[in-house]
Amino acid sequence: MVNEISIEQDIVKTIRGILGESPLLLHEPYFVGNEWLYLKECLDTRFVSSVGKFVDQFEKQLAEYTGSKYAIAVVNGTAALHIALKLSGVENDDEVIIPSLTFIATANAVSYCGAIPHFVDSEESHLGIDPIALREYLKSMTEFRDGKCINTQTGRVIRAIVPMHTFGHPSKLDELLALAKDFNLELIEDAAESLGSYYYGKHTGTFGKFGTLSFNGNKTITTGGGGALLTQDENLAKLAKHITTTAKLPHRWEYVHDQIGYNYRMPNINAALGCAQLESLPSFLKSKRDLYESYRRGFENLKNVELISEPRHCKSNYWLQTIKLSWEQKNLLDVRNRVLELTNDSGVMTRPVWRLLHSLKPFELCPSMPMVVAKKLEASLINIPSSAHLLPKDE
Known part of the structure; x- marks a missing residue:
């Protein structure tokens, strides 16, 4: 059985193995043109x-x-x-x-x-x-x-x-x-x-x-x-x-x-x-797709973690690269929070998905349907560094 305590270390190791040891922000603008x-x-x-x-x-x-x-x-x-x-x-x-x-x-x-x-x-x-x-x-x-x-x-x-x-x-x-x-x-x-x-x-x-x-x-x-x-x-x-x-x-x-x-x-x-x-958008999109491919290779053998991929019949811009923790894990929200804590403490900026809006004070009285899937996604999705310039030059 996979030891849940190791998941956060594995995620940090995987990201660092791809992008190196420098501080990594979530998504920075990139100015290389006119x-x-x-x-x-x-x-x-x-x-x-x-x-x-x-x-x-x-x-x-x-x-x-x-x-x-x-x-x-x-x-x-x-x-x-x-x-x-x-x-x-x-x-x-x-x-x-x-x-x-x-x-x-x-x-x-x-x-x-x-x-x-x-x-x-x-x-x-x-x-x-x-x-x-x-x-x-x-x-x-x-x-x-x-x-x-x-x-x-x-x-x-x-x-x-x-x-x-x-x-x-x-x-x-x-x-x-x-x-x-x-x-x-x-x-x-x-x-x-x-x-x-x-x-x-x-x-x-x-x-x-x-x-x-x-x-x-x-x-x-x-x-x-x-x-x-x-x-x-x-x-x-x-x-x-x-x-x-x-x-x-x-x-x-x-x-x-x-x-x-x-x-x-x-x-x-x-x-x-x-x-x-x-003018630079095509190159940004290519770099972000290359980053996705690097992450895909890095995460493909990591248990209980899935890299979100573009849906069928779609071409995504991969604005924010996203991992999903396995829904079968016990105490999923606790695992997510441990991942967020260790990654950010390690200089790898990560963020959870937004808090579900129907649960926020300004909207708590608004009509809503049962949130069967959204609640699981809220507890399992994590955005990882996604800037267009992150890959080393030899990638």
């Missing part, structure tokens, strides 16, 4: 705020890279998701289905609309919303009134569903799109973590009415702080750009605003950083 050149141009021309050529250039390049017809750059991924929900018809007192296993920004954006997060379970292979369990759950507790999906327990309209592509691994989009159609829900993708990930050859964030991206400092590429909306609808794209620019009507000098708007536009200096980062 970042300094483009930032200097912003400073030299003094176009550092929301006006400047790099904003338009970044949006164009994002649309081209993802295959989306339109991309609208904003200040962060949460702002992108807020506007996507608002323009998808989410209103005060509506419910929006989101996974409990996600970063809190997903739930916060729903709350910004005055809506209520409705938390649902995840599944093991993709780490996203479980469409089979969710379908049975909705069949048991909803009904249609005037074409709207009604939660019979609360009387509220369930307006939308927001799958999140966990750590860059695409959710089961075909089944979720079918579910959204059957229950008359708008589908908005939280693709904050999945730039460079594909589902059956199509980029994540381009399946629903909107997709949203994040370019925070710890993402695959960064603009410092930033996000974007993706949409295939020209009118929605124009409206999104308008209301994220304080809903100001174009004029040479007059300040006329035709509705409540938001100061959400991405500054030019951030977009300049993004343009340079996009």
Whole structure:
């Protein structure tokens, strides 16, 4: 029988054997291209705020890279998701289905609309919303009134569903799109973590009415702080750009605003950083895939530990490399915590998956389904060092 006490030592030894003895952070930005050149141009021309050529250039390049017809750059991924929900018809007192296993920004954006997060379970292979369990759950507790999906327990309209592509691994989009159609829900993708990930050859964030991206400092590429909306609808794209620019009507000098708007536009200096980062994205993705392969070889003979791999028919960006402790282990949460303690004490930064959102104080009264799989994932998933530059040069 495997001695559970040895698991944490084995994990540290495996990671150190691959990456060496230097301190290892979880995910650092990597600047090896034209970042300094483009930032200097912003400073030299003094176009550092929301006006400047790099904003338009970044949006164009994002649309081209993802295959989306339109991309609208904003200040962060949460702002992108807020506007996507608002323009998808989410209103005060509506419910929006989101996974409990996600970063809190997903739930916060729903709350910004005055809506209520409705938390649902995840599944093991993709780490996203479980469409089979969710379908049975909705069949048991909803009904249609005037074409709207009604939660019979609360009387509220369930307006939308927001799958999140966990750590860059695409959710089961075909089944979720079918579910959204059957229950008359708008589908908005939280693709904050999945730039460079594909589902059956199509980029994540381009399946629903909107997709949203994040370019925070710890993402695959960064603009410092930033996000974007993706949409295939020209009118929605124009409206999104308008209301994220304080809903100001174009004029040479007059300040006329035709509705409540938001100061959400991405500054030019951030977009300049993004343009340079996009140029390096293919090499970042290759390096992260190479890192995955090195981890795969290192962990393949380690008992009770599994490296998370991209799902079938998907191409993941491997934003955060992730190990899963065996669910059969006794006291799984204690084992996870020992791993986290020893790795971090040893200079190997690791992190657990997020605390399930339905258990947090701001959301503890929100509706939720039984979290059979999500609770196991919460107790077993650990993110390990994932930066694009980690492998030695001879790898």
